[in-house]
Amino acid sequence: MSQPAPDLAAPAVKTTCPYCGVGCGVLATPDGQGGVAIAGDPEHPANFGRLCSKGSALGETVDLGDRLLAPTVDGQTVSWEGALGTVAGGLRRIAEQHGPDAIAFYLSGQILTEDYYVANKLAKGFLGTPHVDTNSRLCMSSAVAAHRRAFGSDTVPGCYEDLDEADLIVLVGSNAAWCHPILFRRMVDARAKRGTKIVTVDPRRTQTGEEADLHLGLQPGTDSALFSGLLAYLAGQAKLDGRFIEEHTAGFEGALERARQIAPDAAATARATGLAEADVQAFFELFARTKRVVTAFSQGANQSAQGTDKGNAIINCHLATGRIGQPGMGPLSLTGQPNAMGGREVGGLANMLAAHMHFAPEEVDRVRRFWKAPNIITGEGMKAVALFEAIERGKIKALWVIGTNPLVSMPRADRIREAIKGLDLYVVSEAVATSDSARATGQKTVLLPALAWGEKDGTVTNSERRISRQRAFLKAPGQARADWAILCDVARRLGHGEDFAYNSAVEIFREHAALSAFENDGTRDFDLGGLAEIDRRAYDVHLPMQWPVPKRGPDAKKGRARLFADGRFYTFDQRARFVAVQPPALAQPVTAERPLVLNTGRIRDHWHTMTRTGKSQRLSAHRAVPFVEIHPDDAARYRLSDGGFARVATDLGSAILEVTVTDAVLPGSIFVPMHWSDMTASDGRAAALARGIPDPVSGQPELKATPASVEAVAYRSRGYLLTRDAQAAPAGWWWARATVSGGSGLIFATQEGSREMALSVRGMFPGHELAEYVDHARGLYRCVVTRDDHLVAALSVAPGDRRPDWELAKGVFAAPDIEAIDRRTLLSGRAATASTGPVVCACHGVGLDVITATIAAGAGSVEAVGAACKAGTNCGSCIPEIRKLLSPALARSAA
Ligand SMILES: Nc1nc2c(c(=O)[nH]1)N[C@H]1C(S)=C(S)[C@@H](COP(=O)(O)OP(=O)(O)OC[C@H]3O[C@@H](n4cnc5c(=O)[nH]c(N)nc54)[C@H](O)[C@@H]3O)O[C@H]1N2
Ligand SMILES: Nc1nc2c(c(=O)[nH]1)N[C@H]1C(S)=C(S)[C@@H](COP(=O)(O)OP(=O)(O)OC[C@H]3O[C@@H](n4cnc5c(=O)[nH]c(N)nc54)[C@H](O)[C@@H]3O)O[C@H]1N2
Ligand code: SF4
Ligand SMILES: [Mo]
Secondary structure, three states: OOOOOOOOOOOOEEEEOOOOOOOOEEEEEEOOOOOEEEEEOOOOOOOOOOOOHHHHHHHHHOOOOOEOOOOEEOOEEOOHHHHHHHHHHHHHHHHHHHOHHHEEEEEOOOOOHHHHHHHHHHHHHHHOOOOEEEHHHHOOHHHHHHHHHHHOOOOOOOOOHHHHHOOEEEEEOOOHHHHOHHHHHHHHHHHHHHOOEEEEEOOOOOHHHHHOOEEEOOOOOOHHHHHHHHHHHHHHOOOOOHHHHHHHEEOHHHHHHHHHHHOOOHHHHHHHHOOOHHHHHHHHHHHHHOOOEEEEEOHHHHOOOOHHHHHHHHHHHHHHOOOOOOOOOEEEEOOOOOOHHHHHHHOOOOOOOEOOEOOOHHHHHHHHHHHOOOOOOOOOOOOHHHHHHHHHOOOOOEEEEEOOOHHHHOOOHHHHHHHHOOOOEEEEEEOEOOOHHHHOOOOOEEEEEEOOOOOOOEEEEOOOOEEEEEOOOOOOOOOOEOHHHHHHHHHHHOOOHHHHOOOOHHHHHHHHHHHHHOOOOOOOOOOOHHHOOOOHHHHHOOOOEEOOOOOOOOOOOOOOOOOOOOOOOOOOOOOEEOOOOOOOOOOOOOOOOOOEEEEEEOOOOOOOOOOOHHHOHHHHOOOOOOEEEEOHHHHHHOOOOOOOEEEEEOOOOEEEEEEEEOOOOOOOEEEEEOOOOOOOEOOOOOOOOOOOOEOOOOOOEOOOOEEEEEEEEOOOEEEEEEEOOOOOOOOOOEEEEEEEOOEEEEEEEEOOOHHHHHHHHHHHOOOOEEEEEEEHHHOEEEEEEEEOOEEEEEEEEEEOOOOOOOHHHHHHHOOOEOOHHHHHHHHHOOOOOOOOOOEEEOOOOEEHHHHHHHHHOOOOOHHHHHHHHOOOOOOOOOHHHHHHHHHHHHHHHHO
């Protein structure tokens, strides 16, 4: 693993992208005025210079709009002194009155390892509460549990190079083209280079599925039947690695017997999964005859009431063929968040203690001695779902949320919002003042301003165990402070000053590394002994490195790419375990009243609850309103039309969403993105719909299958409103907000007609000049609001059956001044020049119409389209969509 030397002379700061678990290296060049130019770091081994649409647009998200810049108590700005006093005083009082386990922490895979370490140490060692969990519970705790059952440790065996070197990549419940875009590009490169086949397993045909050689659109929740069938097939065809099974594993017979009960052959597998038998057969044969197989899995596997079994069903097939720990092969859990892995390292989950140690008495004793912890906990705490239920029951009195937005991302989110009100103390460490969770209130509510990406320093660990530095290149705004520093100050006020006397991130990192090596001697996979004495200078120039990095031996000081090559695992007998998995079943079957399976997940250009990507006009252009995808058969049955509205309801709540009719989802299934919140839409919260029944082993909630119903919703008018500053939408509107170039946009629908709309708009902009186009007979009203030839706002209202198209208006609005021709464009809704259609390429702002015209004019490949109109030539995140647009043209020319 030779690493190029860092270029210390370069003005750019090397850091790491704060979004997904790919962990791309970023070169950030601040402009000295609060802005920054962003480029991919060509030397970072995760991305070699590439960035996806989200990474490329990071520069658009570092401004201070919406930032929380000072501490507040119950809505009043206070000094740090006052805020920390309230937090420490509240925690002390609650611990005295109700015991320390009335206090809970809810952390995040997006805080840095150093922040995480301090939070975990304070809670579990000094406050003495076991109730420390994290949003990673919702993200990859099933993968953690599957690893531990199979390997005896939470170890990701392989690395990204395995994707470059695989001949078959199976993606299970992963929309990598959108969610791990740079890794997906590595996979597509491998296909170009060595003919790697890509198979996707997902009830939805996503962009990733569109790109695959074989797409298996199985029924929701049936993955363990597919992989049970595969195990039975491998055994039947004598494709097992008998020696590996014999020498390095245990439990094979039981697992095989169970697999044969679930799905004895391809025909039975097809019946159990709803797949065509020929597709199942093709997949089985491909897997059997290809040695270099990587099976990468993500939320379609993890976020399931049987998530741990799904992971083990996959791992079983790799163990049975000995395909693990070798180049180009192995199971690979794709972590979602930038530091999901770091959270596991420090022990941030409620069922871990610290540094990959759990609750065996000698482990508790070891950590107690290392921390000199007076109040060390001795057993597991409550996992996220149970933890929030305990808040509802009044069992938890104080909650401290750091770096996550549970009011938008937790299942049963509406209930959680109610539950928060009953907390004696509700503390939120946030970067953004306007997040739904920051706006919620308890009996006593404290908001603590945290440093955000670009301002803070520390480390993150990506999906391949690679520890990279995040480095500050902007100065701390307002009174914001590092999350770890805030925690240390509270510890000090609680009388633990000596144990939290860190002055910088490197001191925390050293302690964390030392704990991982403490009395380890090769018994624990996670070992950073080689970094336990790293000095500040070395930490500052620290290169991305994959753990373990022990103090001695061949991996010392340079890390290791793969584990388990020697067939030795971290169980007591060093053998891996096969797991006999349960037959698949949805945790909650559909009913006549709730006949559809609600699946939720992500879109290409937004990150979670949008507190950051929502600031970027580029990233807001791809999908601007919350939507529901439904199959044409179901759309016909429930009388929904493409572009219209539907109310999606579950037993927990409802949302009103724009309808996308597509055969990418199966009949009986619907899909809703997770991103919209009360901050960005009137009625778009997916998490309020999810029931979230937890997996019995991992506690990870089911977020991909909640029984739901749909019904059509009609509005009298629809339209858009573009303003320079974000405007609150009038009560009664359905709306979604998106950042646009030069301001903020609302797409809305209302029961008011154009006449009433005209009246209310005139009232909204007193003292401005209004130019209007009025045709109430046809339900049309358009209005251009100016002041001294500056364009202030533009509005368009049309009848409710017409989906607003604001591309043209956004183009005009991007400039501050208005010319006569622009006014005509806004008022007529027609341009002198043609509109370019909805944006496909976010980086270069290239619209759909431009790309289709380019293709019609003869561009026959992604490269040719790029050469003609630049689309797809920067980050490449839209290449799958361009390829899809090309395919009819290519089919025509082939015919
Ligand atoms: N653009 C973008 N990228 C992101 C994020 C983001 O917010 N936006 N978030 C990051 C985070 S934290 C995470 S965890 C990852 C998530 O990355 P992914 O897991 O790739 O994303 P999801 O969209 O949550 O879900 C993946 C797929 O699981 C499928 N699925 C649903 N049910 C089943 C099933 O029963 N079986 C199978 N096999 N598949 C099923 C869904 O249809 C969906 O297409 O993305 C990371 N990257
Ligand atoms: N329905 C449904 N729900 C889901 C999912 C799904 O697929 N479907 N996926 C789940 C998954 S996998 C995940 S990972 C979660 C993600 O859900 P969340 O973690 O709730 O989403 P984020 O928007 O990433 O929230 C991060 C918050 O931290 C703030 N923040 C940013 N930087 C900092 C910092 O440095 N310090 C502090 N203190 N705060 C900061 C941001 O402003 C933001 O409010 O959602 C889960 N919920
Ligand atoms: S793939 Fe995109 S979001 Fe993920 S780390 Fe790389 S640039 Fe960031
Ligand atoms: Mo996640």
